[in-house]
Amino acid sequence: MIFICFLLWTVSLSIQAASDLRMQRISGFEKLVLPRWVMIFRWICPLTGLWLCANESLSTAIFVWLGTFSIAAVLVAVGWATGSRWKQIRKQV
């Protein structure tokens, strides 16, 4: 369950990063335009994660949900930074 919730948060935060103008500017992915229907997953994924966690165990649900959010945020940030670096290197080449 932890892994599924972590994946859902990763998807949600990745969409958030991809749709955020500041993040696009920092990373150099300025022309990235996501379809509108994708945006809804920013909310659906975390809510689904919370529902799944609560369904499995109510006592651990909130801890798992928040903990996986934190770790997913770090992972997405690192992934985004790596992506932007890779893009920079390709540009230089």
Place this chain on the structure above:
Amino acid sequence: MIPDTLRARMGWLHAWIGFLSGLLLVCVFITGTLAVFDTELTRWLQPEVPPTAAELNDAALDKMLPSVRSLLLKGEKPFIALPSERDPVLRLSYHDGHEVLTQPFAPQSGEQIATRQTVGGTFFYDLHYTLRSGSVGITLVSFAGLMLLTVLASGVIIHLKALIPDLLVLRPFASRLRAWLDVHVLASVPFLPFVFMMAYTGTFLHTRSVLPPESYVSLAKEMLVPSPSKSEPASPDRQVPQLPSLPPLLHAAEKTLGVGRVGSILFLPDTILFMRTDASGPLRTREHVDFSYDSRFVRHILLTSPLTRAQQVMEGIHYIRWGGAGMRWLYFFSGSITTIMIASGLILFLMKRRKTSGDRTLFQLAEGLSISVLVGLPLACAGLLWGNRLIPQGHESRINAEILVFFSIWMAAAFFGFSGCFIKKPFEAWKILLIAFSLLTVGLGFLDALTRPGWQPMHAPTVFAAVDLIAFCMGLVSLQIARRLS
């Protein structure tokens, strides 16, 4: 001149209180993160104990009674930890006034498993909340907890506007200061719920040590009046009653506590306590069923008032002994990243002042202290694992030797760090110690392979594989940091 705005005032407080308390908090968080897996670390430190074992046999408990009796005769208060998901063997443990000493027994036969004496994973737990200094250490750690809450709150105020927009921002290849600031923010903001929760529950656990429910004046008076020693002197002709058969008592206790919910059996001079395991639920109730030595039921202790329950929930959340392996891993990673948050805060404090105050003795002292806790302590932890495997199994006072290894490495690293700072070569000191840490952690897997009985290259994931792999990854990260230092 600092502008006198709320943000500037909070920034000043965040930096100074953060740095001063951060030096201690790094130690608390590193050892606390390791203590999440204290039982598993004890298993790594006793490689002779098999990773799996058969189910508990009732007769095995009674076979342990002579060992229990011999400890009672010495005036100790031994306890038997029953096999659990985390540790498949029976363990007879007691606190000798300094360490929790533990001896494993096979759960099927009740035979003692011949293994090395070790300080065990509880060493990190003890260091985490007492700094191995008893009540003085507890007071210091609780005070640092209050300071952490203050620093967190001031950090939120400073960063309030950019809290959400900066959530995913990381620019490792921007200017060095910007990159470290991003690391600090990234390691802080997503983990705010975790850090607030741990700081609050951890401080609350020992609030009495800093904020007692009586006035400091009366406490000072009490301290000045010498109180009679509470500890009973060990007498050679100590009388210990005949120990009863344990399985019938265990099953009787299970009728009250629930089947499989007894975690340990504690032997006091006049009663035997069957304690509920902390793994059985989020509330750390310390519920127990007591029997006398002639097998009579004495009492059942369970505090149920709403406030006590709230306290039990907080303790349960802090100790996380009930959440299973997945939750412990979440705590471990969150604890590791929180350590990075504090570490990056310390580094930022030094970076911002290096240009203006780099030549001052106080700055060099601050950097020396930072090196001692940020690299010296992890180096000492890795050194303890190496020491455990390299000190001969039959070495007299093996436990003391392990502790000596730990503190000697820490002292040596601190001395090296301070020397590097005072001769104005701090980067070399950082670099050499980071490389030393990498060598010890990357090599831990090889050491494990060479010194663990019954090692196999392909085996099911066990505590051994997890410890070796985590150490290996930490070594690589440390090597990368050393490589990028200039």
Place this chain on the structure above:
Amino acid sequence: MTARLVLSFVLAWTCVHFITLGSPRWGAGSRHDATILGQMIAVLLFPALFLIAFGNWRKFSGPIFVSSIGIVFYLLSLVQK
């Protein structure tokens, strides 16, 4: 700044000390429960009071506010249950 820091710390600490000192008198339930309640409040309030005292320095509003709270809790600690 350092003087402000010391003063704010002393005020906030005194205030939360009065909370834990007085909680057995005004807190609900047994002495044990009331002490726990006092400690819960004290740990939660200390950072807030410290930051209020340190952060709001205009016309000493922060220190005055924290002192007032401290006086309230001191008076509460005199209550006989």
